[in-house]
Amino acid sequence: MACQGDQPSHGRPGYRPPAQVRREVEARHETCVFPTCNQPSHRCDLDHTVPWRPGITCRCNLAPLCRRHHRLKQRHDWKLFQIWPGLLIWVTPSGAWRIVRPDRQ
Ligand SMILES: [Zn+2]
Ligand SMILES: [Zn+2]
Numbered sequence: 001m002a003c004q005g006d007q008p009s010h011g012r013p014g015y016r017p018p019a020q021v022r023r024e025v026e027a028r029h030e031t032c033v034f035p036t037c038n039q040p041s042h043r044c045d046l047d048h049t050v051p052w053r054p055g056i057t058c059r060c061n062l063a064p065l066c067r068r069h070h071r072l073k074q075r076h077d078w079k080l081f082q083i084w085p086g087l088l089i090w091v092t093p094s095g096a097w098r099i100v101r102p103d104r105q
């Protein structure tokens with residue numbers, strides 16, 4: 001069964017997502033998950049929402065981000081949370097929230 005983020009043990013060994021996980025995450029979000037960004041997900045990096053180690057390589061901790069927004073996420077004044085596989089919340093530098101839903105599950 002696909003991970004819903006609540007299994008006691010989940011994730012794949014290693015930093016690079018296997019092709020099947022990549023396909024799943026790209027199908028879930030057709031574009032970069034930054035609000036209003038239209039970069040197609042197959043041209044994005046798969047970002048570990050919680051950085052790898054302790055963050056895991058699993059569909060509940062991966063989302064496509066284009067280079068530009070991958071860099072932006074690494075700034076400490078932006079925060080990104082994945083509260084459910086594919087459901088993300090950005091907190092902007094001014095403290096506003098932006099919710100990003102999956103295109104489909
Ligand atoms: Zn998982
Ligand atoms: Zn982007």
